[in-house]
Amino acid sequence: MENIFTDDYFMRKALQEAETAFEKDEIPVGAVVVINDKVIARSHNLTELLHDVTAHAEMQAITSAANFLGGKYLTGCTLYVTLEPCQMCAGALYWSQVSKIVFGASDEQRGYRAMGTKLHPKTEVVHGIMAEECSDLVTSFFKKKRR
Amino acid sequence: MENIFTDDYFMRKALQEAETAFEKDEIPVGAVVVINDKVIARSHNLTELLHDVTAHAEMQAITSAANFLGGKYLTGCTLYVTLEPCQMCAGALYWSQVSKIVFGASDEQRGYRAMGTKLHPKTEVVHGIMAEECSDLVTSFFKKKRR
Numbered sequence: 561m562e563n564i565f566t567d568d569y570f571m572r573k574a575l576q577e578a579e580t581a582f583e584k585d586e587i588p589v590g591a592v593v594v595i596n597d598k599v600i601a602r603s604h605n606l607t608e609l610l611h612d613v614t615a616h617a618e619m620q621a622i623t624s625a626a627n628f629l630g631g632k633y634l635t636g637c638t639l640y641v642t643l644e645p646c647q648m649c650a651g652a653l654y655w656s657q658v659s660k661i662v663f664g665a666s667d668e669q670r671g672y673r674a675m676g677t678k679l680h681p682k683t684e685v686v687h688g689i690m691a692e693e694c695s696d697l698v699t700s701f702f703k704k705k706r707r
Numbered sequence: 708m709e710n711i712f713t714d715d716y717f718m719r720k721a722l723q724e725a726e727t728a729f730e731k732d733e734i735p736v737g738a739v740v741v742i743n744d745k746v747i748a749r750s751h752n753l754t755e756l757l758h759d760v761t762a763h764a765e766m767q768a769i770t771s772a773a774n775f776l777g778g779k780y781l782t783g784c785t786l787y788v789t790l791e792p793c794q795m796c797a798g799a800l801y802w803s804q805v806s807k808i809v810f811g812a813s814d815e816q817r818g819y820r821a822m823g824t825k826l827h828p829k830t831e832v833v834h835g836i837m838a839e840e841c842s843d844l845v846t847s848f849f850k851k852k853r854r
Contacts, residue, residue, distance in 0.1 A: 611779040612770050613802035614761075623759050632758045647824055648798025655760035655795065676823045677794055 565597040567640070567662050571689045574640040574664070577604040577617065578697055584609060588697045591617035591641040593625035593634065593658075600637070601625035617641060618649035622656050634658040642694035644671035644687065654680045662686045664694030712744040714787070714809050718836045721787040721811070724751040724764065725844055731756060735844045738764035738788040740772035740781065740805075747784070748772035764788060765796035769803050781805040789841035791818035791834065797826055807831045811841030 570592055577590025581604035593601040601624035606615040618641050625639075626632050638660040645653060645663065650672030653661060657680050666687065668674055679685065717739055724737025728751035740748040748771035753762040765788050772786075773779050785807040792800060792810065797819030800808060804827050813834065815821055826832065 607779060611773050611777060613773070613779050614766055614770055614799050619761055623761055626758050626760070630758060632754060632760050646798060647801060648795050651793060651795030651798050651822075651824070652761050655793075675798075675825055677798070678822055 567686060567689045570594050570599070570638070570640045571642070571662065571664055571694075573599060573602065574617075574642050575690060575693055575697070577602055578642045578694065581605045581617070582697060582701055588701050589617045589641065589643045591621040591639060593621050594638045594640065595625075595629075595636050600628045614648065616646065616649050618645050619652055622652050622658075626656070632656070638662060640689075642690075643667055643698065644673065646670050647672055647675045647677045650675075650677040650679055653683065654678060656680075658683055660684045660686065662689055664689055665691045665698065666695075714833060714836045717741050717746070717785070717787045718789070718809065718811055718841075720746060720749065721764075721789050722837060722840060722844070724749055725789045725841065728752045728764070729844060729848055735848050736764045736788065736790045738768040738786060740768050740784050740786050742772075742776075742784045747775045761795065763793065763796050765792050766799055769799050769805075773803070779803070785809060787836075789837075790814055790845065791820065793817050794819055794822045794824045797822075797824040800830065801825060801827045803827075805830055807833065809833045809836055811836055812838045812845065 573592045574590045578588040582588035586605045590604040601621045603620035634656040642664045644667040720739045721737045725735040729735035733752045737751040748768045750767035781803040789811045791814040
């Protein structure tokens with residue numbers, strides 16, 4: 561039997577979170593944190609609702625996963641997020657020592673790679689998982705906004 | 708009559724917050740947010756108590772000030788913080804569009820300047836205000852920890 565718990569599997573969960581953000585008129589970004597094939601945190605961008613620039617999906621996912629684990633480090637965890645993290649989120653991920661980051665769509669303007677933010681040396685990165693679906697959702701959002 | 712509301716005046720408030728962090732056995736960093744010479748948010752590092760790497764003084768101050776203002780942007784505000792912001796906090800300050808950042812001690816290792824984090828182009832920066840007092844508190848903390 562094949563393992564169903566692939567990167568696509570968990571990115572789909574993150575994408576569901578992003579869709580929830582879309583429905584709430586938030587920039588549609590979603591995230592989940594996984595340890596041993598188990599989702600321990602799920603979140604989506606809430607910057608508008610909370611009037612809070614720090615309420616990105618990843619920030620909430622880090623806080624929520626640490627609460628679940630009872631410790632501040634996310635060693636052994638993978639964060640799945642639909643869009644490439646920004647400076648702030650990459651900086652938080654640096655402190656968390658998360659083992660792996662998987663992101664969907666790239667953010668050429670504000671993504672951490674373009675901005676030169678450093679991740680923790682022990683953090684592995686995979687990107688491009690369901691990139692088109694993740695990116696399409698953001699594009700649709702801004703098209704809707706302009707209408 | 709001289710204006711008592713100098714950078715030293717507000718940095719002293721931030722330093723009081725840092726001392727509260729010290730008393731709680733947290734890395735002693737404190738912050739206040741000021742608008743029109745009025746403190747609208749005060750906070751100190753709570754990463755240990757909350758088991759949360761995102762609970763830096765600045766992050767809490769940004770959230771708290773935005774709550775007070777009822778909007779997510781901190782235009783017109785000055786953030787005073789005892790230690791140079793890290794990548795995460797500088798990234799959050801970037802999104803907040805805060806008008807001015809005043810920090811005390813420099814962080815040569817993990818500070819946003821060494822890490823190459825970008826602030827918002829409209830954000831003015833002043834540093835070195837009460838730097839010795841701010842730095843001494845952090846040094847004392849780590850000396851105590853090593854004992």
